[in-house]
Amino acid sequence: MLDLAVLGLLRDAPLHGYELKQRLADLGFWRVSFGSLYPGLKRLERQGFIESLRDGGRKKTYQLVPKGQSHLEFLLTEETDTVEEERHFHLRLAFFRYLDGATRIKSLDRRRNELVQRLADSRRSMRKVNGRGQQRPDRYTRALMERGVRSTEADIAWLDQLIAAERSEQARPSSTELFQGGSQWAK
Amino acid sequence: MLDLAVLGLLRDAPLHGYELKQRLADLGFWRVSFGSLYPGLKRLERQGFIESLRDGGRKKTYQLVPKGQSHLEFLLTEETDTVEEERHFHLRLAFFRYLDGATRIKSLDRRRNELVQRLADSRRSMRKVNGRGQQRPDRYTRALMERGVRSTEADIAWLDQLIAAERSEQARPSSTELFQGGSQWAK
């Protein structure tokens, strides 16, 4: 999560640590602590994904290097199996503009399939629990299950919209609204 | 999270570790690993919240003790400030039946206030980002923001239903559908 968010934010412009923490908070996914961010930046630098340079005083500006940019693309497309699926997928969406249309559709489809699967599971477990022979679960457990079904349905419909928009954009290849191909160094 | 889930599951009946792992998975919030569960159970026992007893062979059955039951009530009502707010709140709902109506309403109201606050923040940040002078964010960032607003609205409406149901039940105090007061030892 941290790696994806940091590399994604640095994809557009170099930033220093404190600024990164704020941008990370603005993204709204979670607020990372300094005790996590600074060691994380150190690690990303050690791994050769970013470079730091002191600007003026004590400020350290971090910038993405090509190896980091490929790693970002990897993180954006890799098949994961996290519990944090939702948060992770939404974080990816925030940097979707760095992927090409075909890759975006693949990713949206994969997510859609997962949700369809989850919806089927939820419905099955609701039917099971409401069947005869069972003592019905309490009101809050039922409410929780129903909410799960409804919100999954809403997310699937949302993905359908995104997929449709993406396909219709690919039909008109003139548009360059989203994909910023190439690299920041290629200018 | 683990403590709340384990104590909540043991509130109704003693279980052994392996069984707990399955029940935890059934709850659908996350699948805990053995490397987390067993040390966790050991810790909860050390803290005096649960007791274990070998039944027959190598199986170890864990049961809640009174100190653990008060701790469960504490975990269910404590004011938290987690990033995991949603997951945590939903886990609480799964054990809401162990709280009395007044406490449940207090908890639902608090959650509702948080969501109203978040909704206001999201809307403000959407207006800001769509204002003139800004370069509009890309389609996916906008979709993400809109989805956030919609799903928060849906959750507030959902909470309103739960609160209304809770209030109407309190108006008819004959019902004992949910609250299972007292303790399992009081029988």
Add this chain to the structure above:
DNA sequence: TAAAGCATGTAAGAGGTTACATGATTGG
């Protein structure tokens, strides 16, 4: 009888948090 599932546990390591420590700069 072999595979799948039941059952408990440890070790190493990753990553996160809070609290601590330090000091510059900016705005009221």
Add this chain to the structure above:
DNA sequence: CCAATCATGTAACCTCTTACATGCTTTA
């Protein structure tokens, strides 16, 4: 000038995960 915010970092601690280790029981 004082408080808030900017800015970077370390240390101790906690919890989680994966991988490993072991061995019993049920079922196809």
